[in-house]
Amino acid sequence: MSAFLFTPLYGLHREYGARFAPFAGYDMPIQYRDGILAEHAHTRAKAGLFDVSHMGQAWLDGPDHTTLAAALETLCAADLLGLAPGRQRYTQWLNAAGGIIDDLMISRPEGADGRLHIVVNAARKAVDYEFLAAHVPASVKLTPRPERALLALQGPLAAGVLARLAPGFDKLPFMGVKAAEELEVSRSGYTGEDGYEISLPAEVAEAFARRLLEPPEVALIGLGARDTLRLEAGLCLYGHELSEEIDPIEAGLTWSIPKRRRVQGGFPGAARIQAALTEGPKRRLVGLKLDGRAPAREGAGIVGPDGAEIGLVTSGGFGPSVGAAIALGYVEPAFAAPGTALALLVRGKSLPASVVALPFHPHAYFRG
Amino acid sequence: MRYSQDHEFIDAAGEVATVGISDHAQAQLGDIVFVDLPEVGAKLKKGEPAAVVESVKAASDVFAPASGEVVAVNAKLGDSPGLVNEDAQGAGWLFKLKLSAPEELDGLMDDAAYADYLKTVG
Numbered sequence: 001m002s003a004f005l006f007t008p009l010y011g012l013h014r015e016y017g018a019r020f021a022p023f024a025g026y027d028m029p030i031q032y033r034d035g036i037l038a039e040h041a042h043t044r045a046k047a048g049l050f051d052v053s054h055m056g057q058a059w060l061d062g063p064d065h066t067t068l069a070a071a072l073e074t075l076c077a078a079d080l081l082g083l084a085p086g087r088q089r090y091t092q093w094l095n096a097a098g099g100i101i102d103d104l105m106i107s108r109p110e111g112a113d114g115r116l117h118i119v120v121n122a123a124r125k126a127v128d129y130e131f132l133a134a135h136v137p138a139s140v141k142l143t144p145r146p147e148r149a150l151l152a153l154q155g156p157l158a159a160g161v162l163a164r165l166a167p168g169f170d171k172l173p174f175m176g177v178k179a180a181e182e183l184e185v186s187r188s189g190y191t192g193e194d195g196y197e198i199s200l201p202a203e204v205a206e207a208f209a210r211r212l213l214e215p216p217e218v219a220l221i222g223l224g225a226r227d228t229l230r231l232e233a234g235l236c237l238y239g240h241e242l243s244e245e246i247d248p249i250e251a252g253l254t255w256s257i258p259k260r261r262r263v264q265g266g267f268p269g270a271a272r273i274q275a276a277l278t279e280g281p282k283r284r285l286v287g288l289k290l291d292g293r294a295p296a297r298e299g300a301g302i303v304g305p306d307g308a309e310i311g312l313v314t315s316g317g318f319g320p321s322v323g324a325a326i327a328l329g330y331v332e333p334a335f336a337a338p339g340t341a342l343a344l345l346v347r348g349k350s351l352p353a354s355v356v357a358l359p360f361h362p363h364a365y366f367r368g
Numbered sequence: 369m370r371y372s373q374d375h376e377f378i379d380a381a382g383e384v385a386t387v388g389i390s391d392h393a394q395a396q397l398g399d400i401v402f403v404d405l406p407e408v409g410a411k412l413k414k415g416e417p418a419a420v421v422e423s424v425k426a427a428s429d430v431f432a433p434a435s436g437e438v439v440a441v442n443a444k445l446g447d448s449p450g451l452v453n454e455d456a457q458g459a460g461w462l463f464k465l466k467l468s469a470p471e472e473l474d475g476l477m478d479d480a481a482y483a484d485y486l487k488t489v490g
Contacts, residue, residue: 019398030425031398035398035399035453036398036399036424036425037399037401037424038399224398224424224425228424292402293401293402293446293449294402294404294422295401295402295422295427297426297427317401317424317425318401318402318422318424320424325401325402347404347420
């Protein structure tokens with residue numbers, strides 16, 4: 001008997017020669033036969049298909065949009081009252097100290113008045129659902145949707161591929177959402193490329209994935225390349241850059257908190273977050289580019305010009321499109337400016353690195 | 369050619385032996401993006417960490433399959449670490465050892481024994 005959970009595409013992954021590893025309780029494909037570097041390059045140049053069905057999808061239903069949005073605005077710092085039908089936002093559930101319980105996508109289906117859809121991290125599903133159950137009023141109902149699979153189609157050719165299979169999504173704006181028959185599609189992703197996340201019933205997921213894989217420009221991509229792609233795109237990963245001890249300002253997520261929320265507060269940890277906004281955070285997430293190819297991994301110490309340790313790497317590895325070793329990490333604010341020369345401690349060696357502006361690889365989101 | 373249980377190979381020609389990781393090991397590691405090689409002149413004891421092979425996902429130690437002094441390293445790996453994936457037991461060699469105890473090789477596996485060993489480790 002296996003202790004693992006499986007996504008509806010497990011058989012397809014096996015057929016494509018996946019190498020599996022446990023992730024958030026699931027046996028997930030890390031790479032296929034071509035390997036992580038080829039899968040990464042394929043996604044940047046053409047279109048990659050990712051199975052992200054392990055992520056948590058759920059409905060939140062309330063009596064009307066205003067009541068539902070107002071209730072959820074007490075748990076995150078997004079503008080949900082102003083979320084238009086057919087639009088999506090990125091936000092974080094916050095704890096009383098302003099720390100991040102999880103980061104998520106929240107969308108309002110077209111035509112919905114009183115329904116929102118969330119996509120949360122696989123490893124935080126249980127925590128999130130418990131948090132929501134404990135904090136939303138009785139008029140708001142949470143309905144997890146484990147019967148749905150989630151596919152991500154990412155890359156410059158993604159729109160053309162999807163248009164041939166399911167017309168009507170090519171004009172969808174970045175962070176727009178649209179449903180058609182059994183598909184619920186958002187124009188978003190986790191690679192820095194144009195693309196979609198496609199929610200669909202688990203029982204049709206494999207057949208749909210096979211049709212997406214028919215054109216030669218589409219390849220199956222594992223979680224290994226998903227990680228190198230998101231790292232180059234400077235996107236945070238929960239459990240690495242984000243935790244209950246880190247607030248959104250430290251994590252460089254200030255852009256996800258609109259002005260009304262910054263001024264009015266009314267979300268957990270508002271005092272700490274408002275103080276960080278005016279006085280500056282105590283530490284700051286930065287991009288680090290190493291001078292050589294040697295990667296610095298999570299946990300590597302970051303050393304300042306005088307040799308004192310000023311922070312830690314939270315994610316690091318070789319950036320295939322950047323062509324150098326890159327890392328994300330937290331440093332004291334005095335060392336956060338791009339161009340600052342620092343060093344990373346790897347196996348007792350001090351590797352020279354510079355703070356660089358994020359993302360490492362330019363975003364190529366759809367801008368209409 | 370001889371192999372260790374940690375999947376290093378060692379190919380002795382006289383008192384100098386070429387060391388690297390086996391083809392099986394490179395396939396398991398996946399794409400290799402960096403190799404941290406020992407210093408020429410370093411004296412290694414059998415079983416000691418000698419090099420580090422970094423794949424996209426993780427760093428893996430390479431242990432000295434025999435004792436000796438490092439007399440050369442594969443400088444081509446600096447720009448082309450992928451040589452280890454392409455030809456692990458040929459152009460992707462890591463370093464050359466001047467053996468201090470050549471009899472240590474007798475305790476390592478030959479091709480047939482290593483092939484059998486791979487069946488047991490899956």
